[in-house]
Amino acid sequence: MAEVYRANDELLERDVAVKVLADVFAEDVEIRQRFMREALAAARLSGQPHVVTIYDVGEHDGRPFIVMAYMAGGSMEERLRQGAQSPAQALTWLEQAAAALDTAHREGIVHRDVKPGNLLLDGADVVHVGDFGIARAAGLVSLTTPGTVLGTAGYISPEQAAGVSAGPASDRYALGVVAFELLTGRRPFAAETPTAEALGHAHGRLPRIHEVNPALPRPLDTVFDRALAKAPDDRPATCRELVAALREAFWATEAATAVLPGPVPTVVEAGRGRRRSRLPYQAATAALALALLGVGIGIGVSRGDGGGP
Template identity: 45%
Template sequence: MQKRVLNHRYEIERRIGEGGMARVYLGRDLRLNRRVAIKALHEHYASDMTFLQRFHHEAQAAAGLRHPCIVNVYDVGQDGDIHYIVMEYVEGSDLKSLLLRNGPLPIDQAVAIAEQVADGLEAAHRMGMVHRDVKPQNILVSPSGEVKITDFGIAKSSLSTALTETGVTFGTADYLSPEQARGLSATPRSDIYALGVTLYEMLTGRLPFTGENAVAVAMQHVSVDPPPPRMFNAQIPSRLEELVLAALSKNPDERPASAREFAQMLRTYRVASQEATVVRPAPRPPQPRPVAGVAAAAAANAPARTPLPPPRSPVVTQAPPSSGGRDLGVFLLGMMFIGLILGVVYLAATGTFDNLFQSGGGTRPPPIVLPEPIEEPTATPEPQMAIVPDVIGLDERSAIAAIEGAGLLPYAELPRASDVVSAGLVFDQFPPASTVVTASTVVTYVVSTGPESIPLPDVVTMRGIDAEFQLRSLGFQVQVVSAPDRLSAGFVFRTDPPAGTPLRRGDPVTIFVSIGDKVRMPDVTGLAEEEAIRRIEIAGLSWSYSDYQGCDKLGDLCDRYAPGVVVSSIPRGGDLVDRGSPVTLGVRAP
């Protein structure tokens, strides 16, 4: 079969992938003789001028991205009803396939890949582009280890804020940021969150959140803390675990401020870990144990002790001649002096001196008695305690009265929406009711503004599975109805109520998903042949042939139908068939 060539330049070889908006083909640029990837939009987008405007605008913005870690966009164009983007073709494997084949990656390799992705995202963010669907499937790894981000197909440019986002895929639930799961706009920090999930998966071989369906996973992204990755891989250093969990913070403000900052954090960690494996630090000398009590305070305030000098060597001298008689005299005097001292000590120890004072009329000086310190009584008044009243369900005036009546101080936070408590009533307080606190403690309360009203987003032309996921994540009850439409099969062509309708969480929404451009075959049995053909054409089908049947074929039916009347049809009445399908009629012969 002859290969198709777009605009006499891009030859399509074979299909290599498909997504919600487009199919991806391996092709060749005949002019430059190089392999390329060609992304062609699904046919039903060709008639959506608003989407086409946005498609070409985003393609031009993506074409302006030039970074070693981003797949290059070479061209954007149209050939008949095919709108396409021509991109760099990258040899290698996507990261998801790599993980499925090999399991968790070595720590150094995982960090290096995340670092390159963060560098590429930073380049896109500086250009005002948010990827919005960062995941291993959109990260290509070449055999040499080079990393490239692909599929900016649902990226949003700051230059296109005035354009609608009809047909944009909502994102993959496994890597979805909490703010996107709530239906809010994606920001550069949303991409950082998705990269954090990807790094988590590279290190552990598993996702932080799993569930029975996409909605269950999205709700965990919103409200459940991820299990520490070291639970599944004890080889992960604690410092690296901190970086991963920082990227997975529920609050975007608690994540790294930018992709550049996250890349720098990963780079600093990687360099430090490499140096630690090359140069092992010398062991620290043993530290003295801490001193307890008063001795510890004294040790803390004492000046540094000067080390004692080493003992001096003994000096040996020779005695001068003819000094023996003088040495003997000195020795005898020393012995007498020592005996005198020992005698005084003995008399003092046996109390002889006291007896001498008493017998000799001497007076021993009285002992000095110091006055004992007078301890002043310490005042220990007990604080007055109070019990926090229960103000949930009260109106604000009653809540204030109850708090002040308990001797406490009321403080109102900004009112917030509540799906449980009616507007004007308190739905939250702190400290909780019945808590025992000191008097004059501040009690904070929040007044409900009632159930939150959310405009129904426009999900028409989105894939049915993505539309259902987005609406359920906003809290709506979704019913899916399959019906024929000119839109391609699997895409939403209508919602009830329509987009923009203000709804509350829990309200029902019906989405109508196309089963393809099909029409229902009318029941033409019993009609005259000409009338049957007219109705077939009105229904969007084409009459191809009439089989005239005599009574020998019809049997009992021959008496029920007059000549020239339709007795059967292929397809049968009520069947759903592709628009324009041929119809064969069985007609009683004259």
């Protein structure tokens, strides 16, 4: 639908990515509107943490364009070609993507196409969510009609597969699919055709994650049962809640706590309203746990379509 070029801003001396609507689509009024809606939706979020920054929007020779921050690290999709990621890396990336998506939802923006190819990495491997090309923004006229399916089959929610209008819960479902892929090396309903995969999301039985990768803790099954629930109301209330549940499932497996960085879970003291942090393991205990992990976590993964700038 669009072509992405790497360019140099000579005035500000920085590399940028320029997304230009493909010439074959430039004459289609609806597609032009959708492309410009991407720019408007993204601009509303520009400057927020973990959202690709938009610098300029315009038109050249009848073709709309968007100038945005250049992501030197490529996309998460490209990283998944190398195999599944470690739990530590997966959780870090998921937390960053969750922050951006929750911000978008508070602004009334639904991404509708969350997938590794739209989770871009900067030079420091920090995630920035991009490509709101089929996002629906509150206050903007919808360009979709009932029964229209927009999204990528590998990450599409059951309601989107049925042609029902997507909401924030649809994005949370897609992030859950990304999480499953990061940790196991495969999408939960991977199939030979996009149609078969979409049908899997709509009607298929979710595979047990510890059966796909026995090194992963069993408590993750409960988390994914909720994250990938068929009914939107049965899913976590926010993306951050989803990622927090994933992290807690690893903390529930004592050996895994030695290798997972990031926020330390809090526990509530009996009879008190305030919370306290768990004390970190002593160095000797951590070293022993790491040694025991010699037979532990090993993982692998794949991608969707389209890369980031």
